[in-house]
Amino acid sequence: MAGDRDSGCTRWRRAVTPTGSKVENGGEHGIGTSPLRKEDWPLVRGEGTFIADFKRPGMVHAFVVRSPFAHARFTTIDRTAALAALGVIDVITAEDLPDRGRPIPTRMFSDEGSNRFLQRPLADSVVRYSGEPVAVVIADTRYLAEDAGELLQIDYEPLDVVLDPDDAVAPDAPLLQPHTGTNVAGQLTYEIGPLDEAFGKADLVIKEEFRIQRHGAVPLETRGLLAEYDAKTESLTVWGAAKIPHVNRGILTRLLGWNDESRVRLVELHVGGGFGARGEFYPEDYLIPFAAMRTGRPVAWVEDREENLRATNQSREQVHRVEIALKKDGTFLALKDSFLNNTGAYVRTHGMTVPGLSASMLPGPYRWPAYRGEFRSVVTNKTPGGTYRSPGRFEINFVRERLIDIAAHRLGIDPVEIRRRNLIERTAFPHDVGTLYDGHPVIYDSGDYELLLDKALAAFDYEGLKRWRDEPATGGIRRGLGIGYFVEKSAPAEREYARVELSDSGDVIVYTGSVSVGQGVETIFAQVCASHLGLPYERITVVHGDTAVIPEGMGAFGSRAAMLGGTAVMRASERMRNRLLEAAAQALEAAPADLVLTPEGVSVIGAPSRAVSLDKLLSAGGGVIKEEDRFVCELLGFPYGIHFAAVEVDPASGAVNIHRYAVAYDIGRCINPVLVKGQIVGGFAQGVGGALLEEFSFDATGQPLSASFMDYLLPTSEEIPDVQVLITEDAPSPLNPLGVKGAGEAGTSAVGAAIANAVSDALGAEVTRLPLNPQRVMELARG
Amino acid sequence: MNRTISVEINGRVFEGEVEPRLLLGDFIRDNASLTGTHFGCEHGVCGACTVQLDGQPVRSCLMFAVQANGRRIATVEGMAPSADTLHPLQQAFHESHALQCGFCTPGILMTMEAFLRDDPDPTPERIRSALAGNLCRCTGYQNIIEAVRLAADRQKDTTAS
Numbered sequence: 001m002a003g004d005r006d007s008g009c010t011r012w013r014r015a016v017t018p019t020g021s022k023v024e025n026g027g028e029h030g031i032g033t034s035p036l037r038k039e040d041w042p043l044v045r046g047e048g049t050f051i052a053d054f055k056r057p058g059m060v061h062a063f064v065v066r067s068p069f070a071h072a073r074f075t076t077i078d079r080t081a082a083l084a085a086l087g088v089i090d091v092i093t094a095e096d097l098p099d100r101g102r103p104i105p106t107r108m109f110s111d112e113g114s115n116r117f118l119q120r121p122l123a124d125s126v127v128r129y130s131g132e133p134v135a136v137v138i139a140d141t142r143y144l145a146e147d148a149g150e151l152l153q154i155d156y157e158p159l160d161v162v163l164d165p166d167d168a169v170a171p172d173a174p175l176l177q178p179h180t181g182t183n184v185a186g187q188l189t190y191e192i193g194p195l196d197e198a199f200g201k202a203d204l205v206i207k208e209e210f211r212i213q214r215h216g217a218v219p220l221e222t223r224g225l226l227a228e229y230d231a232k233t234e235s236l237t238v239w240g241a242a243k244i245p246h247v248n249r250g251i252l253t254r255l256l257g258w259n260d261e262s263r264v265r266l267v268e269l270h271v272g273g274g275f276g277a278r279g280e281f282y283p284e285d286y287l288i289p290f291a292a293m294r295t296g297r298p299v300a301w302v303e304d305r306e307e308n309l310r311a312t313n314q315s316r317e318q319v320h321r322v323e324i325a326l327k328k329d330g331t332f333l334a335l336k337d338s339f340l341n342n343t344g345a346y347v348r349t350h351g352m353t354v355p356g357l358s359a360s361m362l363p364g365p366y367r368w369p370a371y372r373g374e375f376r377s378v379v380t381n382k383t384p385g386g387t388y389r390s391p392g393r394f395e396i397n398f399v400r401e402r403l404i405d406i407a408a409h410r411l412g413i414d415p416v417e418i419r420r421r422n423l424i425e426r427t428a429f430p431h432d433v434g435t436l437y438d439g440h441p442v443i444y445d446s447g448d449y450e451l452l453l454d455k456a457l458a459a460f461d462y463e464g465l466k467r468w469r470d471e472p473a474t475g476g477i478r479r480g481l482g483i484g485y486f487v488e489k490s491a492p493a494e495r496e497y498a499r500v501e502l503s504d505s506g507d508v509i510v511y512t513g514s515v516s517v518g519q520g521v522e523t524i525f526a527q528v529c530a531s532h533l534g535l536p537y538e539r540i541t542v543v544h545g546d547t548a549v550i551p552e553g554m555g556a557f558g559s560r561a562a563m564l565g566g567t568a569v570m571r572a573s574e575r576m577r578n579r580l581l582e583a584a585a586q587a588l589e590a591a592p593a594d595l596v597l598t599p600e601g602v603s604v605i606g607a608p609s610r611a612v613s614l615d616k617l618l619s620a621g622g623g624v625i626k627e628e629d630r631f632v633c634e635l636l637g638f639p640y641g642i643h644f645a646a647v648e649v650d651p652a653s654g655a656v657n658i659h660r661y662a663v664a665y666d667i668g669r670c671i672n673p674v675l676v677k678g679q680i681v682g683g684f685a686q687g688v689g690g691a692l693l694e695e696f697s698f699d700a701t702g703q704p705l706s707a708s709f710m711d712y713l714l715p716t717s718e719e720i721p722d723v724q725v726l727i728t729e730d731a732p733s734p735l736n737p738l739g740v741k742g743a744g745e746a747g748t749s750a751v752g753a754a755i756a757n758a759v760s761d762a763l764g765a766e767v768t769r770l771p772l773n774p775q776r777v778m779e780l781a782r783g
Numbered sequence: 784m785n786r787t788i789s790v791e792i793n794g795r796v797f798e799g800e801v802e803p804r805l806l807l808g809d810f811i812r813d814n815a816s817l818t819g820t821h822f823g824c825e826h827g828v829c830g831a832c833t834v835q836l837d838g839q840p841v842r843s844c845l846m847f848a849v850q851a852n853g854r855r856i857a858t859v860e861g862m863a864p865s866a867d868t869l870h871p872l873q874q875a876f877h878e879s880h881a882l883q884c885g886f887c888t889p890g891i892l893m894t895m896e897a898f899l900r901d902d903p904d905p906t907p908e909r910i911r912s913a914l915a916g917n918l919c920r921c922t923g924y925q926n927i928i929e930a931v932r933l934a935a936d937r938q939k940d941t942t943a944s
C-alpha cells in the first residue's frame with residue numbers, strides 16, 4: 001500500500017516570485033523535485049561527526065551527579081572523597097557558581113508568573129525532580145568521573161511530592177516553591193463569541209474529560225557538549241549546539257555575565273534528531289562551559305540514555321475538561337475547554353508554549369460561533385517539560401476529534417459527515433480564529449478544507465475501508481476506522497537570515513541561520529537556490545550552525561526552516577541572479593530576459609558565443625559576489641491535513657494492530673516530495689509511540705519507572721505499518737513568495753486522534769485516555 | 784589489572800591495554816578511533832552500536848573489549864569499497880531516503896548486511912522482522928525496508944548476470 005514516491009506533489013503552476021523573475025534553468029534538481037540528499041554521504045559511511053565523535057587535545061570528561069529523590073532538602077555536599085578519587089580534576093556544586101547559579105531564562109511565551117519557577121543550573125538546598133543536577137565531576141575519563149560521582153556524600157531529607165496535575169492545584173498540595181504560594185506557573189484564557197448564548201441554544205451538550213500521558217522527543221542521539229575556553233582571547237567555543245545556536249549563544253553570554261556575544265561561539269555538528277527537545281538551553285549548557293573555564297581544559301559531556309530519560313524535556317501531559325454544544329443536525333455551536341498542563345518541576349525555556357499552543361489551536365479546522373479555552377500550567381515533582389513534535393496539538397487534536405466522534409455517535413451522524421458540515425469554507429480565508437499564540441494572531445492563512453477531505457476520501461478509498469471494517473473478522477478481532485482532521489502551524493520566530501556567495505569558479509555557498517536536525521535542510525535550501533539563482537544543485541553547498549560564520553539566525557523548530565529560511569535563501573538567490581543578468585546585459589548589449597546563467601558565465605540564449613565569463617562579471621568584487629537577505633514574517637502559516645486509521649483490536653490481548661494508515665496534507669507548496677513524505681512517515685511513527693506505547697511513568701514517590709528503553713517503549717519496525725501519503729498544494733501560503741508551509745509536524749499531529757477514534761469504533765467504547773496500551777484496551781473492551 | 788588485547792577491526796589489528804570493564808564499543812570508538820559505531824542506549828535495546836563479530840551482528844555496548852580479544856570485528860567504516868564509492872546497501876539507503884539524522888544508520892547497516900547474507904531475497908515482512916532490533920526515531924522504517932529490498936534486487940541482478 002506504499003504510495004507512489006511523488007504522489008500528489010504536482011509542480012507549482014503559478015508565478016510565485018513577486019519580482020517577476022521566472023527561472024527555467026534551476027536544473028533537474030530545483031523546487032518540486034527530489035534529488036538525492038546532500039547530507040547522506042558521510043552518514044552512511046560512518047564518517048559523520050556527532051558530538052561524542054568530536055575530540056579536542058587535552059579534553060577531560062564531565063559526569064553530572066543527579067538527585068535520586070523527586071523532592072528533598074539537603075544542606076551539605078561532602079566532596080572530599082570524590083576529589084581524592086583517581087583521575088578527578090574538579091567537583092562543582094552550586095556554591096561554586098556565580099550567584100549560586102543564575103536562573104535559565106525562558107526564550108518564548110513567558111510571563112512574570114512563570115519566571116518564579118525557572119531552573120538554576122545546579123540544585124541549591126532543594127531538589128525538585130529525580131534527575132535534577134546537583135554536582136558536576138570532571139575527570140580524565142567518563143568512567144572515572146562516574147566512579148567519583150558515587151563518592152559524593154549528600155544529606156538528602158525527603159519532602160512530600162506532588163505528581164498529578166490535579167493534585168498540584170489542590171488546596172493542601174505540597175508546594176515546589178513555597179514562597180509563591182502556588183503550583184500554578186502560568187495561566188491564560190481565550191474567550192471568543194457569546195458562549196452562554198451558544199450553550200443556551202444547544203440541542204446537545206457533551207461534557208468529557210480527556211487525559212494525555214507524559215511522553216517525549218527521545219532522539220536516538222542523546223544530548224552532548226564539548227566546551228573550550230581560550231584564556232588569551234577570553235573566548236569560549238561550545239560544540240554540540242543544535243536547533244537554536246544563536247539564541248543559546250545569547251543566553252549563555254548573559255548567564256556568564258558577559259555583554260559581548262562575539263566572545264562565545266556555538267558550533268553545530270551532526271545532530272542525531274531533535275524533535276523539540278534537543279538544542280534547548282539546559283543546565284548542562286551552562287555547566288559544561290563553566291567547567292571548561294574553571295578547569296582550563298576542554299570539557300566533554302555526553303548524556304547517557306538513563307540521564308536522557310530523566311533529564312531531557314518531557315511533554316504532552318495534560319488533563320482536559322471540555323464541553324461541546326451542538327444542534328441536532330450536527331452544527332457546532334460552541335466549544336469550552338479548561339485544562340491543566342503538567343510542566344514538571346521547573347519552567348524551562350519554552351515558557352507557556354505548549355499549553356499556549358493547545359489553547360490557541362483547539363478550534364481546529366471548524367467554525368465555532370463561540371469558544372473558550374483556558375489553561376493552568378502547573379509544576380510537579382517530575383522532569384521539566386518542553387515542546388515535542390506538534391507540541392500542544394497532538395494533545396488537542398486527540399481531545400477535539402474524540403469529542404466530535406462522541407457527538408457524532410450520540411446524534412447518529414457519520415463521523416466524516418459531521419466534520420464536513422462544520423469545516424471552515426474555502427471562501428472564509430484568511431480566517432481569524434480569534435486566539436493568539438505567543439502574541440501572534442492565529443489567522444489561518446489559506447485553505448480548502450473540504451477539497452482535501454474529498455481528495456483524501458477518494459485517494460484512500462474510504463468506502464472500501466468501510467466495507468473492510470464491516471466484514472466479519474476472525475478470532476474475536478474487532479475492526480475500526482477513525483479519522484482526525486487537524487490544522488498545523490509553521491514558523492514562529494519571525495525572521496531568518498541567508499547569504500548567498502558565488503565565486504568565479506561557478507561554486508555557490510549558501511549560509512543560513514536555520515540549522516539541521518536531520519531533516520534535510522542542506523538539500524532543500526540548495527534546491528531553492530538552484531531554482532532561483534539558476535545554477536546547478538551540485539554546485540551549491542549549504543553552510544549552517546556556526547555562530548562565528550553566520551551572523552544571525554533563529555534556528556530550526558516549529559516547522560519554520562523552509563518557510564522563513566527557505567524564503568530568505570530564495571530572495572538572496574533571486575537578487576543575485578538579477579544583478580548578474582543586469583551586469584551581463586550591459587556587457588552583451590542584450591535584454592536580461594534573453595540571457596542564460598551557467599557556472600561558466602552568462603550568454604545569450606541561442607547565441608552561446610555572445611557570452612561574458614563569471615571571471616569578468618565578478619572581477620570587480622574580487623572574484624566573489626554576495627547577497628544577503630533577512631526575511632521577516634510576523635504571521636504564522638497554517639498547513640492542514642487528515643489522518644485515517646484502520647485498526648484491528650484484539651480484546652483478549654489488548655493489542656491494537658494498525659491495518660492501514662494514511663495521511664493527506666496540504667503543504668502549500670512542496671520543495672522536495674520525498675523529503676516531505678519522509679517527514680510525514682517519520683512523524684507518524686512518533687505519533688504511534690504516543691498513541692499506543694510511550695509513557696514516562698513514575699511511582700508514588702516520584703521515582704521514574706521508565707528510565708531505560710526496556711520500559712520506555714519506542715516503536716520498532718514491527719509496530720509501524722507502511723503509510724499512504726497524499727501531499728497536495730491547493731492552498732499555497734500568501735505569507736511568503738515560495739508559498740510554502742511547514743512539513744515537520746503533520747505526521748505526528750493527529751495520530752492520537754485517529755487511532756483513538758478507530759479503537760473507539762472497533763470496541764464501541766469511547767476512548768478518553770492515551771496511551772492505548774494493552775491494559776487500557778482490555779479495560780475498554782470489558783466495558 | 785589491565786589486560787593487553789589484540790582485536791582485528793576491518794582487517795587491521797588494534798592492540799591496547801584496557802581495563803576489563805571497558806566496553807567493546809568504547810574500544811572501537813576511542814582506542815581504534817572508529818566513531819561510526821554509535822551508542823544510543825548502552826543497554827542493548829536500540830542497536831545503534833551494532834558491529835559484526837566474526838561475521839555476526841552483536842551489540843558493542845553489551846560486550847567488554849577483553850571478550851573480543853583475538854576476534855575479528857567489522858564496523859560501518861569497513862563497508863564502502865573506496866573513498867568515492869559506497870557499498871550497495873549504503874547506496875540503496877542513500878537512494879531510498881532511508882536515513883534522516885543518520886545516527887542509527889551504521890548499526891542498521893551492520894545488521895542488514897549480515898541479514899542479507901543469510902536471506903539474500905527477503906520479503907518486506909522478513910526485513911521488517913529482522914529490523915525490529917534496531918530503533919530509528921526519524922524515518923518510520925518504511926524507506927529502510929525499501930532500501931534493503933532495493934539492495935537485494937540489485938544483488939540478484941548482479942548474480943543473475
